[in-house]
Amino acid sequence: xxxxxxxxxxxxxxxxxxxxxxxxxxxxxxxxxxxxxxxxxxxxxxxxxxxxxxxxxxxxxxxxxxxxxxxxxxxxxxxxxxxxxxxxxxxxxxxxxxxxxxxxxxxxxxxxxxxxxxxxxxxxxxxxxxxxxxxxxxxxxxxxxxxxxxxxxxxxxxxxxxxxxxxxxxxxxxxxxxxxxxxxxxxxxxxxxxxxxxxxxxxxxxxxxxxxxxxxxxxxxxxxxxxxxxxxxxxxxxxxxxxxxxxxxxxxxxxxxxxxxxxxxxxxxxxxxx
Numbered sequence: 001x002x003x004x005x006x007x008x009x010x011x012x013x014x015x016x017x018x019x020x021x022x023x024x025x026x027x028x029x030x031x032x033x034x035x036x037x038x039x040x041x042x043x044x045x046x047x048x049x050x051x052x053x054x055x056x057x058x059x060x061x062x063x064x065x066x067x068x069x070x071x072x073x074x075x076x077x078x079x080x081x082x083x084x085x086x087x088x089x090x091x092x093x094x095x096x097x098x099x100x101x102x103x104x105x106x107x108x109x110x111x112x113x114x115x116x117x118x119x120x121x122x123x124x125x126x127x128x129x130x131x132x133x134x135x136x137x138x139x140x141x142x143x144x145x146x147x148x149x150x151x152x153x154x155x156x157x158x159x160x161x162x163x164x165x166x167x168x169x170x171x172x173x174x175x176x177x178x179x180x181x182x183x184x185x186x187x188x189x190x191x192x193x194x195x196x197x198x199x200x201x202x203x204x205x206x207x208x209x210x211x212x213x214x215x216x217x218x219x220x221x222x223x224x225x226x227x228x229x230x231x232x233x234x235x236x237x238x239x240x241x242x243x244x245x246x247x248x249x250x251x252x253x254x255x256x257x258x259x260x261x262x263x264x265x266x267x268x269x270x271x272x273x274x
Contacts, residue, residue: 001087001119002140003182003207007231009055009085014267016232017259018056018089018209020239021046021078023063029247039067039074044081046243049256053263056235057082058089058209076115087235088119089144089209094135095124101134109138120144122187122209125171129178136179143184145175148199150189150212172202181205188227190218190236196226204229211237213262220262224269232270238262
C-alpha cells in the first residue's frame with residue numbers, strides 16, 4: 001500500500017484507527033476454545049466487527065510466536081483474512097546484522113518464502129543503518145522504526161542527551177536519510193504527545209504509528225493536535241481497549257462499539273485539522 005492509498009483510505013473511512021491484534025489465547029472468550037483454531041476465530045470476528053472503522057491491523061508477533069507452529073498458522077490465516085484495503089503491520093520489532101535482517105524481512109514480506117506478505121514491519125534502530133536497509137530492499141514495503149516509545153524504560157536510552165539533542169531526535173534525523181516518507185514511518189507513543197510538535201519539526205511528512213491511546217492513558221486529542229499533518233500522518237493503535245472490551249459471546253459487538261467510538265472522535269479531528 002502506498003502513502004497515497006493509505007491517505008485515501010483514511011479519508012474514505014474518516015478514520016486513522018489501527019486495531020492491534022494482541023491475541024492471547026488465555027484472554028479470549030472461553031467459548032472459542034472449542035474451535036479448531038481459537039486465535040484465528042477470535043481475530044476473524046474482531047476484523048469483521050471493526051473493518052468499517054479501521055484502516056490498519058497490527059498483529060503483535062510475540063503472541064503468535066509463543067504458540068509455536070500453531071501460532072504461525074493462525075497468524076498467516078489472519079493476515080490473509082484482513083481486507084486488502086487495510087494497511088497491515090507485523091509488530092515484530094526486528095533489527096539485527098544485515099544478513100539476519102534480510103531473513104527477517106523475507107519472513108514477513110516474501111509470500112513465496114514464508115506464506116506471508118505484510119505491508120510493513122516494526123524495526124528497532126539500535127544496530128544502525130545496515131540492520132534496517134534489508135527491510136527497505138523490498139519494494140513497496142514499509143519500515144516502521146521505533147523512535148520514542150510509551151513505556152517507562154524509554155527514558156533509559158531514548159531520552160538521553162547526545163550532544164545538543166536527545167537520542168530519539170538523533171534517530172529521527174539520521175534514519176530519515178535512509179528512506180523518504182513513502183517507505184518509512186516511526187513509532188511515537190501517545191503518552192509522549194507533548195513532544196510531537198518537536199518531532200514534526202524533524203520529520204514533517206512521515207506517518208507515525210502511535211500506540212498508547214486508551215488503556216495506557218494517551219490522549220487522542222493531544223496526539224492529533226500536535227502530530228497531524230496535511231496527509232493526516234497518523235495511525236493510532238488501540239489493542240486491549242477494543243479486542244478485550246468484553247470476554248463474553250458479545251465480544252464482537254462490543255469491539256465494534258469501542259472501535260466506532262474512536263472512529264467518531266477521529267472523524268471530528270480530521271475535519272478540524274485537515
